[in-house]
Amino acid sequence: MSISAIKHQTYKKVIVIYSIITILSIAFPIIYEQFSYGQYADCMRLLFLFPLISIIIFILCYLFKLSINIYSFIFYHCMIASIMNGCIIKGIIEISGRYSQYDDIYLSLSLIFAILSLTIFLIDHLDILKAFVSLRKRK
Amino acid sequence: MKKTSFIKNTTIFTIIFVLFIISLDVYVLLKTFLLSTSIAYVETTDYSSSQEDNENAVISDTSYQDSNISIAIDTIRENNTTIYVADIKLVSADYLKTAFAQDIFGLNITEKTSIIAKNHNAILAINGDYYGANSNGYVIKNGTLYRSSIRNNNDYNDLAIYADGSFASVSEEESSAETLLNNGVVNLFAFGPTLIEEGNIIISESEEVGKAMNENPRTAIGIIDELHYIILVSDGRTSESTGLSLYETAQIMQQYGCDLAYNLDGGGSSTLYFNGSIINNPTTNGKSISEREVSDIVYIGY
Numbered sequence: 182m183s184i185s186a187i188k189h190q191t192y193k194k195v196i197v198i199y200s201i202i203t204i205l206s207i208a209f210p211i212i213y214e215q216f217s218y219g220q221y222a223d224c225m226r227l228l229f230l231f232p233l234i235s236i237i238i239f240i241l242c243y244l245f246k247l248s249i250n251i252y253s254f255i256f257y258h259c260m261i262a263s264i265m266n267g268c269i270i271k272g273i274i275e276i277s278g279r280y281s282q283y284d285d286i287y288l289s290l291s292l293i294f295a296i297l298s299l300t301i302f303l304i305d306h307l308d309i310l311k312a313f314v315s316l317r318k319r320k
Numbered sequence: 321m322k323k324t325s326f327i328k329n330t331t332i333f334t335i336i337f338v339l340f341i342i343s344l345d346v347y348v349l350l351k352t353f354l355l356s357t358s359i360a361y362v363e364t365t366d367y368s369s370s371q372e373d374n375e376n377a378v379i380s381d382t383s384y385q386d387s388n389i390s391i392a393i394d395t396i397r398e399n400n401t402t403i404y405v406a407d408i409k410l411v412s413a414d415y416l417k418t419a420f421a422q423d424i425f426g427l428n429i430t431e432k433t434s435i436i437a438k439n440h441n442a443i444l445a446i447n448g449d450y451y452g453a454n455s456n457g458y459v460i461k462n463g464t465l466y467r468s469s470i471r472n473n474n475d476y477n478d479l480a481i482y483a484d485g486s487f488a489s490v491s492e493e494e495s496s497a498e499t500l501l502n503n504g505v506v507n508l509f510a511f512g513p514t515l516i517e518e519g520n521i522i523i524s525e526s527e528e529v530g531k532a533m534n535e536n537p538r539t540a541i542g543i544i545d546e547l548h549y550i551i552l553v554s555d556g557r558t559s560e561s562t563g564l565s566l567y568e569t570a571q572i573m574q575q576y577g578c579d580l581a582y583n584l585d586g587g588g589s590s591t592l593y594f595n596g597s598i599i600n601n602p603t604t605n606g607k608s609i610s611e612r613e614v615s616d617i618v619y620i621g622y
Contacts (some may be wrong), residue, residue, distance in 0.1 A: 218536070218587065219559065253329060265339055274352050278529075278587075279453045280472040283348045291507055 184185035192243040199239065202232040206265070210272070217276045225272030231265050253301040263287055345527045349443055358426040358467055362419075364527055368566050379595060384443050389415055389620060393594060399434035399568050401535075401561040402602055404592050405576060406551040409534035414486030414546060415622065418448060418461045418507050425459065425466045427452055430613035433591040434598055435480035439455050442619035446539050446551055446594040449511040452615030459499040460508035461616070468497035476512025479541070480505040480580035484518070487543040487580045489514040507618075509584060515540060531553040535563035537590035537602070541579030541618065542573045550576050551601075551618075553592035588612040593619075 204230035214221050235257075240247060249257075267287025274281040377386040384391040390409040395402065419429035419440045429452055437445035438498060451459045457471030458478060465571075470492045477489040482504045490500060492510070499509065513523055528534055537556035543549055552573055556563025566583060573581035588604030589612050601609045 219534070251330070255333070262337075262341065266345060268347055270345055273349070277453075278450075279352060281352075282455060282457075282472075283352075286344065286348075293495070 189243070192239050196236055196239050196243070199232045199236045203229050203236065206232055209269075212270075213276070220278070221274045222272035222275040224268040228265060228268050228272075229270075231261050235261055241313070250301050250305040253298045253303060253305065256294045256298035256301065260291045260298060263291035263294060267291065332356075336419055354428060356426060356428040358424050358429065360425040362423040362425065371443045374621050381595075384595065389443060391594070391620065393599065398572065399562070399564060400440065401554050401556060401564055401581045402601070403552060403554040403564070403572060405572070406592070406594070407576070408444070408549040408551065409487065410547045410549070410620070413481075413483060415620055416485060416507075417547070417619055417621060418483065419617050419619060420461065421448060421452070421613065425461075427455060430615050431455050432611040432613050433617050434593050434611060436617045437593040437619055438596070440619060442617070442621040443595065444551070444592065444621075445617045445619035446541070446553055447585055447591045448616035448618050449508060449509040449588045450589055450615050453554065457502070457510035458508050459494055459510070460501060463506045465497055465501045471510055477514050478512070479509040479514070481507040483617070485547045487582070489517060489580065508620075511584050512582065513566065514574055514582050515566065516542065516578045516579070517529060519574070521567070521570045521574055523566055523570055525565070527566050528588070529566070534565045536586050537561075537588070538564050538566075538569045539584040539590045540569050540573060540581055540584040542576075542578035544579060550578055550581070551592070555601045555603075556590070557603055558601065563602070563607065584618075585614070589614050
């Protein structure tokens with residue numbers, strides 16, 4: 182059995198997981214702000230957007246039966262984890278009244294994973310395109 | 321076999337990634353909140369000569385009077401909050417000073433206001449601008465420049481105190497720290513906002529520091545006239561005292577005739593020390609009364 186592509190039914194599991202993460206991302210800032218004497222951080226309040234956008238992406242993948250290379254898939258999750266982590270840390274620092282000087286580290290990390298994920302995805306689909314073109318030529 | 325090897329590799333990768341992210345978080349949080357960095361040591365001063373000046377002082381629970389320094393503390397009640405207002409008159413601006421926690425300039429180096437005040441023989445002291453919470457923003461204390469990087473949040477001006485004791489509201493974007501020092505600034509506070517300028521309140525009723533809640537313990541300093549100052553410290557976050565908004569703080573400072581008033585670090589940092597004791601009720605969580613350790617103070621003393 183090939184392990185190079187995500188199975189179609191895996192998208193359903195991933196959508197459920199990201200839905201739970203979205204709910205937690207909404208709840209966490211609400212709970213944290215109860216202990217912050219009214220201080221809040223925009224990046225923490227907008228945390229839920231990352232898993233929410235991911236849900237939309239995977240719904241589209243499911244509907245259009247798009248296959249994703251497993252490595253592209255894993256790097257995508259790493260990207261989301263990095264950027265969400267960065268937002269939480271930045272929010273904790275800003276709520277304490279300080280200014281975060283470590284945004285660049287998390288941003289760079291998520292950018293690296295984003296590039297890796299996208300590159301592998303495009304390479305994967307270029308092969309499929311080439312195979313399709315050569316099939317057409319044979320006919 | 322191939323599938324098992326692949327799953328093992330992705331599991332190892334996931335574990336390594338999770339460990340890396342957790343380590344990064346721990347490092348960032350430790351560096352921001354806990355790990356102290358000493359950058360410069362301040363020479364300690366011999367305070368024994370000040371004994372002579374203090375010998376003729378007339379001191380009560382709410383006042384201090386000698387030939388050079390006059391302090392009178394009012395306790396008032398407004399907006400469901402207990403507020404302490406110190407009226408200070410000096411013969412020389414030399415008696416308006418600042419001090420670092422542990423006499424060290426650095427990050428995350430803190431000490432209680434009362435301890436710093438005692439170590440410097442302060443007559444009256446309040447918390448400063450908590451410069452040590454951030455790694456940028458001008459720091460000029462007692463005529464020495466310690467940091468000249470512009471602070472991240474430039475929404476607020478700094479408060480400059482000149483050698484002659486005069487105050488000015490200055491922007492870090494408009495003047496370099498070196499220029500301010502060369503122009504005679506001996507002490508600088510990077511917090512804000514400026515509450516009053518030329519006797520007029522310049523903030524809106526909804527103005528707040530960052531995204532804090534509206535009512536908080538406050539610390540503010542202002543100048544009425546030449547060598548005539550006002551210091552305000554309010555309680556807050558408790559059932560006895562809810563705290564003041566910035567606008568309410570400005571209104572009270574204006575009532576006392578402030579020409580220029582500036583907001584310093586508030587919340588749990590707000591502390592008023594006078595004659596060996598803490599006068600206000602400092603609290604961070606509203607449940608326990610205790611001083612927060614701060615990175616610097618402003619004080620009146622010899």
